[in-house]
Amino acid sequence: MSRILIVEDESIIRSALKRLLERHGHEVSEAASVAEAEALDPQRFALVISDLRLPGEPGTAMIARAAPVPVLIMTSYASMRSAVDALKQGAVDYVAKPFDHAELLETVARVLDARNDAPAASAPLENAASQTMIGDCPAMQVVYTRIRKTAPADVTVLIQGESGTGKELVARAIHNQSKRTKAPLICVNCAAIPETLIESELFGHEKGAFTGASAARTGLVEAADGGTLFLDEIGELPLDAQARLLRVLQEGEIRKIGSVETRHVDVRLIAATHRDLQALSKTGEFRLDLYYRLNVMQIDLPALRDREDDILALADVLLEAACRRHERRGLRLSRSARREIRDYLWPGNVRELENALERGVILAEGHLIHPDDLGLRPTAVPPASPAAPSGATPADDATPRADEDSEEDLSLEDYFQHFVLEHQEQMSETELAHKLGISRKCLWERRQRLGIPRKRSARGRRD
Known part of the structure; x- marks a missing residue:
């Protein structure tokens, strides 16, 4: 469990951020200003997340007060120049508001992992790729x-x-x-x-x-x-x-x-x-x-399914990081789980592998993570094979498809596809997302998953 200090004067944002971090196993303290944060002794924390604009002193003041504890700055796109200045003053990174929860958690995990592995930071620059990227396959x-x-x-x-x-x-x-x-x-x-x-x-x-x-x-x-x-x-x-x-x-x-x-x-x-x-x-x-x-x-970049020699090594590294985040050290993958990870097609690539291991760490009852804990779909199809009518293989034909369980999801995706294709000529991406009740990013992701091309207009409306 990592101790994190949030410095944010807006109570709604502060509370939402605290709940998000606590759900992912962190111990969180709060402050509404630099003065309040200083009273909590920021050097006792593993990470400080501070808004850039605060009453009194700005958030960048936390960089010196918390040193050597890393400070992650929160800002908006309107203040991007200030965010760059904060990086030059020593902030470890910044996140833009409104931030995506997954991206924020990924940034926090990266900063905490880098701090835990601080001795490796002095390695030569030419080894930077191997520090952040894992795999020795020819590709x-x-x-x-x-x-x-x-x-x-x-x-x-x-x-x-x-x-x-x-x-x-x-x-x-x-x-x-x-x-x-x-x-x-x-x-x-x-x-x-x-x-x-x-x-x-x-x-x-x-x-x-x-x-x-x-x-x-x-x-x-x-x-x-x-x-x-x-x-x-x-x-x-x-x-x-x-x-x-x-x-x-x-x-x-x-x-x-x-x-x-x-x-x-x-x-x-x-x-x-x-x-x-x-x-x-x-x-x-x-x-x-x-x-x-x-x-x-x-x-x-090769797809994960084309990196057979790297999959298990990558899984071990990601599993260790997930165990640290959730304070469940000692968890291991069972033989059957390792076999399932090796044989799975990984349409979502490394991101999907990381999510599966995160689920496994959370759901595992004992010291081993089993296939059921990973929650992988047995009939996953890589997106690089759209020509196949259903992506079925002989092994898939022997597996029950549980159509009755996916009927609702299928009908929702049919509706989504029909609505987008019918209205995308008249509506912008923002209008489509609003009508569907989803974010524009979610709309884009579903387009990719369903293979729906996006119509473009050269006029580029602003209103």
């Missing part, structure tokens, strides 16, 4: 070699691979081994930002540039000036934003929305996608000239 050796050669070259990189294969880990490894390692690394999921806001978030805007622009905003591209910008799921970037990004790559210039002035930026771009950008360019969904600008150096 991963190719990835490591490509990272090592690409990182110092300061060229644009395109990372391709299925969802959950670790594209952000590759981007971090490249940044850590580059000449920009002391500058900020800004990570952006293009699918998680509403289509009507993506240009403003990336390139910034002036006050009054459009309805609701009550103040000027620094974009994420400018916030990454001197460092690295990682654009995940770049295939979801609208066409208007693609044209602006092309200008950044060609001329090193950005122009805020509503401004007539251009600004020069020095940014290394790393992009990632699980989609075929060249195929998208043929349908007009992705600019071909941008694709060629991005694809200076390409790194292809």
Whole structure:
């Protein structure tokens, strides 16, 4: 169990964050200001999570007060420049509000694991990839070699691979081994930002540039000036934003929305996608000239099912981390569980493996984790095989499908697919998500799972 201090003046956010962390096995204390946090002796905690804007002293004051305890800064996209400044002052990382629970927990776990493994932090930079990425199969050796050669070259990189294969880990490894390692690394999921806001978030805007622009905003591209910008799921970037990004790559210039002035930026771009950008360019969904600008150096990440020699080794490392988080040291995988992990197809790749082991640690009764604890579906089908009508194999035919148990899920997915295909010509992604009662990110994820292509409009509405 790790002790975490939350410094946040808004009681609703503070309470919600406390409940989230406590549900995942952490012991949490609260403070509404730097002064209150100082009274709790922040150096007694394993991690401090502090809002940037607090009454009295700002959250960055906690960096010095808590040292050597790491401080994770919470901020909003509107304060991204301040977040970058916080990193330069020594913050271990930042999370943007409103934050995704899974991403926040992943960041907290990463920071705590890094602190527990502090002696390894002094290893040479050339070993950075092996510290964060696990696997010795031939395909991963190719990835490591490509990272090592690409990182110092300061060229644009395109990372391709299925969802959950670790594209952000590759981007971090490249940044850590580059000449920009002391500058900020800004990570952006293009699918998680509403289509009507993506240009403003990336390139910034002036006050009054459009309805609701009550103040000027620094974009994420400018916030990454001197460092690295990682654009995940770049295939979801609208066409208007693609044209602006092309200008950044060609001329090193950005122009805020509503401004007539251009600004020069020095940014290394790393992009990632699980989609075929060249195929998208043929349908007009992705600019071909941008694709060629991005694809200076390409790194292809193998799916987990193609890394048979690494699966169990990776499972052991992830299991150990999960046991530390939940204070259940000594748990081991049973023989049957190891066999199931080895034989499973892992359509969700490393992320799915990590989630399965997390379930196993939570549900295991004794000292062994059994297959039932992992909660894996026996008929999982990798997304790379859409041509197969049902993904069935002879072994699957011998397994009861329990159609009556999945009937409700199937009908809901049928409704989702029918609604999206019927209305996506008239509605934006934000409107579709609102009508379905889900987030835009959830809408995007279901599109990927069901294979529903996204219709694009070149007009790029803002209202």
